[in-house]
Amino acid sequence: MEGKKKLTGTRIGVFGKGGAGKSTLVAILSQALQKQGYDVCVIDADSTNYGLPQALGMDSPPKSLLDLYGGMVFSGGKVTCPVDDPTPLINAEINLGELPWQYYVQNDAGITLLSAGKIGDRGPGAGCDGPIAKISRDLIVHKEDSESVTLIDFKAGFEDTARGVLTKLDYAIVVVDPTTASVEIAGDMRLMIDKIKADVLPATVHLENPELVALANKLFIEASIKEVFFILNKIPDTETEEYLRVKLAKKGIEPVASISTQPSITTAWLKGMRIQSNNAKEEIQKVIDVLEEYTDDSL
Structure with missing residues (x-):
């Protein structure tokens, strides 16, 4: 399509330790992309954090897609954990125009938010959020008049990557x-994606069904992930940034941007306001x- 913007149709996952600033980055990156003419769809795949609608300037969250797909298997529903059952989500491609209005919200800038699901209201015994990871892994959102760039805000830590969510992404961020835990997670992510790109197969010893083993292997062999990028956040001074860059370089990582500590963002989270960051515009760009550029090179 002539004039199609470079990132249109891509799926970008955002990862990091708890408190690193994943949702903050999703909020400011989605706004920056929207201002540059992209149609942006955000998927909230963090099963316990309820703050993303507020960060995007929305009055209320959408209804959980977990309900749309029949609930989680642990509560008698249909959606399984991808570790136990790598089978793709049925009807994972949805057209926003055909989706009941309760399952998505849009802010005044036109950014669309969907929620894969939350476990807080699921009751005892429903604490495994694997089914939510499956929805976020497989969900493809179409619009009648345009294609979106999709940003996915994953849960804190490394667990979802082990569930195979990386296999259906184009890029990971x-x-x-400034914590040792963040540096370690960054190194683990670099190693994980290098292994996927090298066609290293996933762990399948726990799967007794040979068909499921073959399916799990197929998902990783056919993985669409192209690259992972790293962004420094909450950086208080030059000394801290330089120290972090040295630590990350030892793991083969060179950050593409560095965002300084911004008290206004902390205040916005506290007061339930939209997250905005004029000071980070250059780094987000x-x-x-x-x-x-990477999308150009990979075509």
Whole structure:
């Protein structure tokens, strides 16, 4: 399609330790992409964090897609954990125009938000959020008049990557704050994606059904992930940034952007306001530029 923007149709997952600033990055990156003419769809795949609608300037969250797909298997529903059952989600491609209005919300800028699901209201015994990971892994959102760039805000930590969510992404972004835990997660993510790109097969010893083993292997062999990028966040000073860059370089990681500590963002989270960051515009543009450049190179 002539004039199609470079990132249109891509799926970008955002990862990091708890408190690193994943949802903050999703909020400011989605706004920056929208201002540059992209149609943006955000999928909230964090099973316990309820703050993303507020961060995007929305009055209320959408209804959980977990309900749309029949609930989680642990409560008698239909959606299984991808570790136990790598079978793709049925009817994973949805057209927004045909989706009941309760399952998505849009802010005044036109950014669309969907929620894969939350476990807080599911009751005892429903604490495994694997089914939510399956929805976020497989969900493809179409619009009648345009294709979106999709940003997915994953749960904190590394667990969802082990569930195979990386296999259906085009790019991953890891947010790194000034902590040893963040550096370690960044290194683990770099190693994980390198292994996927090298066709290293997933762990399947726990799967007794040979068909499921073959399916799990197929998902990883056919993985669409192209690259992972790293962004420093909550950086208080130059000394801290330089120290982090040295630590990450030892793991073969060079961050593409660095966002400084911003008290206004902390205040916005506290007061339930939309997340905005004029001070980070230049660094966010670096992220968009590297994504677009890499997309050009991979075509």
